Amino acid sequence: MNSLFTHFNLKKFGFRVIVITVVYLLVKLTIDHDDDGKEHAFDFTSIAYYLSAFFLFMVIWETSDWLIRRHQKQNGSIYFKDSIRILGINIAIAIPVIALTYYIINFHLDELCNILPEERPLRFRVDFFRALLLTFAVGTSNLFYFSLNQKKRIEEKMEKLQKELIASQYASLKSQISPHFLFNSLNILTSLMYEDRDLASDFVTRLASCYRYILDNREEDIVPLEKELNFLESFIFMMNVRHEGALHISNHVTTNPKELFIPTLSLQMLIENALKHNYYSKEKPLEISIFSIGNESIVVQNTLRKRSPEETSTQLGLKNIQKRYGFYTNDRVIIEEENNFFKVTMPLLSKDQTIKTILSVS
Numbered sequence: 001m002n003s004l005f006t007h008f009n010l011k012k013f014g015f016r017v018i019v020i021t022v023v024y025l026l027v028k029l030t031i032d033h034d035d036d037g038k039e040h041a042f043d044f045t046s047i048a049y050y051l052s053a054f055f056l057f058m059v060i061w062e063t064s065d066w067l068i069r070r071h072q073k074q075n076g077s078i079y080f081k082d083s084i085r086i087l088g089i090n091i092a093i094a095i096p097v098i099a100l101t102y103y104i105i106n107f108h109l110d111e112l113c114n115i116l117p118e119e120r121p122l123r124f125r126v127d128f129f130r131a132l133l134l135t136f137a138v139g140t141s142n143l144f145y146f147s148l149n150q151k152k153r154i155e156e157k158m159e160k161l162q163k164e165l166i167a168s169q170y171a172s173l174k175s176q177i178s179p180h181f182l183f184n185s186l187n188i189l190t191s192l193m194y195e196d197r198d199l200a201s202d203f204v205t206r207l208a209s210c211y212r213y214i215l216d217n218r219e220e221d222i223v224p225l226e227k228e229l230n231f232l233e234s235f236i237f238m239m240n241v242r243h244e245g246a247l248h249i250s251n252h253v254t255t256n257p258k259e260l261f262i263p264t265l266s267l268q269m270l271i272e273n274a275l276k277h278n279y280y281s282k283e284k285p286l287e288i289s290i291f292s293i294g295n296e297s298i299v300v301q302n303t304l305r306k307r308s309p310e311e312t313s314t315q316l317g318l319k320n321i322q323k324r325y326g327f328y329t330n331d332r333v334i335i336e337e338e339n340n341f342f343k344v345t346m347p348l349l350s351k352d353q354t355i356k357t358i359l360s361v362s
Contacts, residue, residue: 226257252291
């Protein structure tokens, strides 16, 4: 890859040859005032000026590339002041090269180029300042190109860092769910063992099923809806036992759960979120309804009776779900609060949407 003749270098060289040729032809058209038609495109003068333009452009361009790469290697990013300094150095290096090149053409190749002695000083100055102007244009455009690439790299880096942050938050959230869930479940199981042994046995079976799901899918960010609903069935049973009539959870998902996907534990997070932020009792049970809208989305809706705010909610769970969906689809997670109901609508993902390289959550 370090070879001079890599595909990238050949492509860059070809592009620069085209640019040099086009610029040379445009300049030639603006300064060619010979009306008798005797000057041809391939006479010695034209060839000399083309070769000089080719040489100067390549020197200026490669010098600009080298200065930019050196600065990036030493300092990383290029800011406006750095660009001015790089451009100044580039012009300072180019000045003697330009002067020497056109001195040779105007004062040593003057006879071959049909330059009259009295025309040499004026023609040298014109050639010199025209080349200096082109040097400024090339250096500026090259810096602009590198700046765009730098901006793109920074945006990609920021996106990667954001994904790492979301992945870290998700891992942290899952690590909090498991101990909290287990602690509450063991407390319920302890009381059930003295009150209803059959129910306690069923509860243990459901608890084992829930934990098997959590452990088996702790490294997965997305799971089939079918697996999430199977877990949810055991989770709903345990929640109903735990809250003894103060909680009513209904499941009305009618779509085909085998063909669609959803973020892992997202339904549990939303149910836990409803329990955390709402008041409920046997007299006024909390109603939570889970239903699908075609194959497009799944909705978790609960009655809204907010607790007295003891602490400001961070909404970490909701934000985490929204950002996890952002890895796979442009469809938004819709959060609504109206008519005494709190509703979260999550897109259902197809298999094609889940085949995407993202940061592994561990």
